[in-house]
Amino acid sequence: MITRLTGARVFDPANGVRGEVRDLFIADGRMAAPTDRADRSYDLGGLVVMPGAIDIHSHIAGGKVNLGRLLMSEEHRDELVARGPATRSGSGVATPSIFATGYRYAALGYTAAFEPAMVPSNARATHLETADLPIIDKGAYVMLGNDELLLRLVAAGAEQERINDYVAWMMRATAALGVKTVNPGGISAFKFNARGLAIDERGPQHGVTPRQIVQMLSRAVFELGVPHPLHIHCNNLGVPGNIDTTLATIAAADGFPLHLTHAQFHSYGTEGDRHFSSAAARLAEAVNRNPSISLDVGQIMFGQTVTASGDTMAQYRNRAFASPGKWILMDIECDGGCGLVPFRYRDSNFVNALQWAIGLELFLLIEDPWRVFLTTDHPNGAPFTCYPHLIRLLMDRSFRNDCLAAIHPAAQKATTLGSIAREYTLEEIAIATRAAPARILGLAGRGQLGPGAAADITVYAEDGDRERMFAAPRHVFKAGVEIVHDGAILAAPPGATHVVRPDYDPAIEGVIGAFFEQHMSVGLGHFRLSEGELADAGLSLVAQPCRPRGRA
Amino acid sequence: MATHTIACPFCGLVCDDLGLDQDRVDVRGCAKAAAGFARRPAIVEHRIAGRAVPLDEAAAAAAKLLGGARLPLVSGLAADLAGIRGLIALADRLGAVIDRWQSSAQQANLALQQHAGALTATFGEIANRADVVLLLGADPAARQPRFFERLLRNGGALYRTAPPHVAFIGPAAAAPADPAVSERVFVAEDALLDAVGALAAIGEGQKLAATTTLPLPALSALAERLAAARYGTIVWDIAAFPAAARGAALAILLRLMRQLTRRTRCVGLPLGGEDNAQGAATAMLWQAGWPGRLSFAAGVPQHDPWGNDAERLVAAGEIDALLWVAALTAAAAPKSGVPTVAILAADAPEAAAEVEIRVGIPGIDHGGAMLRADAVVALPLTAARPSGLPSVAAAAAAILAHLPAAS
Ligand code: SF4
Numbered sequence A: 001m002i003t004r005l006t007g008a009r010v011f012d013p014a015n016g017v018r019g020e021v022r023d024l025f026i027a028d029g030r031m032a033a034p035t036d037r038a039d040r041s042y043d044l045g046g047l048v049v050m051p052g053a054i055d056i057h058s059h060i061a062g063g064k065v066n067l068g069r070l071l072m073s074e075e076h077r078d079e080l081v082a083r084g085p086a087t088r089s090g091s092g093v094a095t096p097s098i099f100a101t102g103y104r105y106a107a108l109g110y111t112a113a114f115e116p117a118m119v120p121s122n123a124r125a126t127h128l129e130t131a132d133l134p135i136i137d138k139g140a141y142v143m144l145g146n147d148e149l150l151l152r153l154v155a156a157g158a159e160q161e162r163i164n165d166y167v168a169w170m171m172r173a174t175a176a177l178g179v180k181t182v183n184p185g186g187i188s189a190f191k192f193n194a195r196g197l198a199i200d201e202r203g204p205q206h207g208v209t210p211r212q213i214v215q216m217l218s219r220a221v222f223e224l225g226v227p228h229p230l231h232i233h234c235n236n237l238g239v240p241g242n243i244d245t246t247l248a249t250i251a252a253a254d255g256f257p258l259h260l261t262h263a264q265f266h267s268y269g270t271e272g273d274r275h276f277s278s279a280a281a282r283l284a285e286a287v288n289r290n291p292s293i294s295l296d297v298g299q300i301m302f303g304q305t306v307t308a309s310g311d312t313m314a315q316y317r318n319r320a321f322a323s324p325g326k327w328i329l330m331d332i333e334c335d336g337g338c339g340l341v342p343f344r345y346r347d348s349n350f351v352n353a354l355q356w357a358i359g360l361e362l363f364l365l366i367e368d369p370w371r372v373f374l375t376t377d378h379p380n381g382a383p384f385t386c387y388p389h390l391i392r393l394l395m396d397r398s399f400r401n402d403c404l405a406a407i408h409p410a411a412q413k414a415t416t417l418g419s420i421a422r423e424y425t426l427e428e429i430a431i432a433t434r435a436a437p438a439r440i441l442g443l444a445g446r447g448q449l450g451p452g453a454a455a456d457i458t459v460y461a462e463d464g465d466r467e468r469m470f471a472a473p474r475h476v477f478k479a480g481v482e483i484v485h486d487g488a489i490l491a492a493p494p495g496a497t498h499v500v501r502p503d504y505d506p507a508i509e510g511v512i513g514a515f516f517e518q519h520m521s522v523g524l525g526h527f528r529l530s531e532g533e534l535a536d537a538g539l540s541l542v543a544q545p546c547r548p549r550g551r552a
Numbered sequence B: 001m002a003t004h005t006i007a008c009p010f011c012g013l014v015c016d017d018l019g020l021d022q023d024r025v026d027v028r029g030c031a032k033a034a035a036g037f038a039r040r041p042a043i044v045e046h047r048i049a050g051r052a053v054p055l056d057e058a059a060a061a062a063a064k065l066l067g068g069a070r071l072p073l074v075s076g077l078a079a080d081l082a083g084i085r086g087l088i089a090l091a092d093r094l095g096a097v098i099d100r101w102q103s104s105a106q107q108a109n110l111a112l113q114q115h116a117g118a119l120t121a122t123f124g125e126i127a128n129r130a131d132v133v134l135l136l137g138a139d140p141a142a143r144q145p146r147f148f149e150r151l152l153r154n155g156g157a158l159y160r161t162a163p164p165h166v167a168f169i170g171p172a173a174a175a176p177a178d179p180a181v182s183e184r185v186f187v188a189e190d191a192l193l194d195a196v197g198a199l200a201a202i203g204e205g206q207k208l209a210a211t212t213t214l215p216l217p218a219l220s221a222l223a224e225r226l227a228a229a230r231y232g233t234i235v236w237d238i239a240a241f242p243a244a245a246r247g248a249a250l251a252i253l254l255r256l257m258r259q260l261t262r263r264t265r266c267v268g269l270p271l272g273g274e275d276n277a278q279g280a281a282t283a284m285l286w287q288a289g290w291p292g293r294l295s296f297a298a299g300v301p302q303h304d305p306w307g308n309d310a311e312r313l314v315a316a317g318e319i320d321a322l323l324w325v326a327a328l329t330a331a332a333a334p335k336s337g338v339p340t341v342a343i344l345a346a347d348a349p350e351a352a353a354e355v356e357i358r359v360g361i362p363g364i365d366h367g368g369a370m371l372r373a374d375a376v377v378a379l380p381l382t383a384a385r386p387s388g389l390p391s392v393a394a395a396a397a398a399i400l401a402h403l404p405a406a407s
């Protein structure tokens, strides 16, 4: 069956298509070469077509998200999703139930979202949960850098190759697409009652510094050929003056690629009466200068949400701002942790207002749209349902300035946002939400509409109000099937799970096995996921290419 | 014949070091596991009104019975994760209430997390780190026979150099006999809440007047030990507290742990997790948004801790059909007086149910996954003695397939 989409303006940055009117062809769920035959035709004259959007960093599943759901019970009660002919019921916005998560993403034109903080020991539970995630593609980054065995190996002076083997083994064992490190060394240090860890500070027990961890992990990910660079949540999240840590982290990677996640939370200075200032310009300058650095912003939006993070050390500090006043901290299996703190960001609060402006400054001051990704760090800065509003802020300067005029007056004075003229174009939005995420994650045939690519397609009606435009796609196709039409979910087939499978020297398994045997509460054979069990749970795995790279 | 290791589904520890040689299971000395793995199928045919039928026919009858009800209840829920996922899907389609059976204690723990929060840790963290451990209310080994061996007497703990100081506070009759316990402080069941309150008050520096109901010197010494600990751990069995005292006791414990965390580390571990209770709560959280006490009757999930309590609904006669599910246990359906579909393990006795579907035991007849009581680690279950018995997931899917399409 061949489906033809005619007459739309197409934005397909990966293939250099920049709003030209093109006909598109779909065969067997993939984009196909032009042909005269078509079994079905959609007249999309006057409409805008982009590849399905991809969220590179969104906390959508796993133990931490479930604790978030627990804390957000009031919101769940107020935000109910009725079951429909093709859909399950659900609830919640900041921590939507898994079905609601898939439907809402699809209804916004997203066809993939990636869980960025999978603790190794929670991998099985996380994947089994995403077996229920409808429609969108998914995958997860495994959290390393606070795991006891890695810290030991680093402390013992293990060669880079051993670290590479360990990372590769962990990625395969947990069916991961990428590697994330969260407050490297800091989560472990907090378990020893440390309340902070600076980048060159020796952690408890092993005396390993965050810098060493960043160096070895960023290099491991590069040398293994994992497409996505080390995804890093730097030390000192949320602390005024943390820009120094963030810049030092970039330096620590020694030129190996790094992806700085929710960079907004790591771009703070200490200037001004309140000792809290924007350092977005400093970070943007560093990113503009360093082609090996990418980031996602983690934009905040005013309103209620819950922060969900592996960073127990930071979340313990943040408990003071919990609203409502409840919070959860959990230490996990000598490999990680999680902390949940509900937040209400207020435009009348100086710090929150400036955080909002800092995120937008980052978006607008970083020149290369291929290296800055549109995220709210869902749900930490705001629920992903805010994306259309965020897109309007980026595309519409006068709207942005109207919003700016409504925030805390001292924050208005402390930001350069009002003087920034840049407006994102539709092409730049298509890059930052489609082409660039697919490229940096190494997703073959995603985020683009060339022949052979997955036919994940979003169709919008042109609207000067970009929020309205992006909030309500006319059609969304997943693997060539129309699954959303004018906001209604027509079908909810499961998406794929993307993984990479780097190679390792099997000798590492002896080291890991002995460690598990002596110290851990599960055996190696049960820690490791099997492809059979994932398939039995209904997951279909897609292995993305991974080619080892020599030393840089 | 090489032995390989398998996980045990018979309590919330889900120990994964049991040996399997052919079809013989080395239960590592655990009586509960021995009893579990000794279960043998007795009734394997599915039945409608006592008549043996193929699965599909039984599923069709179940769909008719449940689909025609005004308010069906799905309970029991002693199933592996795949089974639970399937049962929630079924409840959603039926517009049913879904709730575990006798889950008041679990719901008390969850309610405090919902409304106030938690400071907690997984088994592996506690086993490697805890240096001062308080056991409140009951002997953990009563629920989890290998609790001490796996968490407190484990060799090779990474971060403690000496065995932990383990103190029990609770009724003498419930005191653990395990040699890991270094101190036993006897407090009657009805004074447990006061004991917890005293611990917290002492920890906050209050001077308490002498009383005959509480051993204050011992409690003071324990409060000091927790304050001096590197990684204090408080383990409680909330079911051992009087029902009316549970909420208050949990709130005070959280306050105590928060207070201690200002200077050192302290975490809490609620006991539980039998019959994949944690898996059921977690799957309901991810599928619907709440960890139990759910009704889909209005076409949306609604959580009502009192209204959707399975035991209360049965006792009050508010339901008109019951789907009872027990695969990890052989528990019979409660007497409800309403038409019943029973999905039962093959060793369960004959049921007084209109429709009876016989299924395998996860971890014996078929594989699967189960969540440990610490809510983080899901373990794979192996088919120790594979059989042709269907799983709960297969039974739920078969019933769902016979229901009319959702509208
Ligand atoms: S303690 Fe529990 S999980 Fe471990 S072997 Fe005994 S019954 Fe099985």
Ligand SMILES: [Zn+2]
Residues within 6 Å of the ligand: A057, A059, A116, A117, A261, A262, A377, A380
């Ligand atoms: Zn995040």
